Amino acid sequence: MAEYTNDYLLDKQIKIFQPVDGYRASSDAVLLSSALQKTKPNEKILDLGSGTGAISLCLAHRFPKNDITGLEIQPNLVELSNMSAKANGFSNLRFIRCDLKNTDTSWFGKYDHVITNPPYSANDMPSPNKSKATAHNFADFNLSEWLKFALKCLRAQGHIYIINRAEAIDEILSVLHGTTGAITIVPLISKKGQNAKRVLICARKGVHTPSRILPPLIVHKPDGAYTAKAQKILRDGQSIFA
16 A cells, blocks of 8 residues: 555544545545535435545544445545544445446435535646546546436435536536526635635435525635634534534
């Protein structure tokens, strides 16, 4: 196994192992995990493209009574993620290697919540680091196909949670339209006065509730420190909708 570091999430409440040289989780993962506000006992959660497991680890910490599965194509990240789950004592969490392009339909219709931080681009120049390029850039697959797969994994009236670049919003909404309702969009802004570079989008399969756009989450103060709201999410594990 390649070298890895022992890091932490949620103000050192969660251990996470990550490659020294390769894909590493960003604050996007913790922000996205905060979109899942509540669950019912025995509901199943799927983390699609789980990377180093940051989203699932946060969810396992908050929802110990729910079964959580992470699907990831990179075997070294799957191995590290399962090590992290074991180190935290999360018996309700497992990570499995899966290539969405070549998988069967065994995942379809099984999950109450699907949460995903897909690759951001098919066109950007890939990183020379293979692990980062795999995590950040689509290859022989695209965002629409990824999201359609995610929706197929959902049960009727299940919830989907997505974070992506703001410029991807047209493509995301075109996939969600007609299949989901209760679409909620939260623009994510680095500092006050800037345009949103990321959007967090939630929706529910098979309902007809109107869409809504919420006020933006401003992540940083002018001096670069986290805002009070971002601090509560990234350090204390509070829901973004609290």
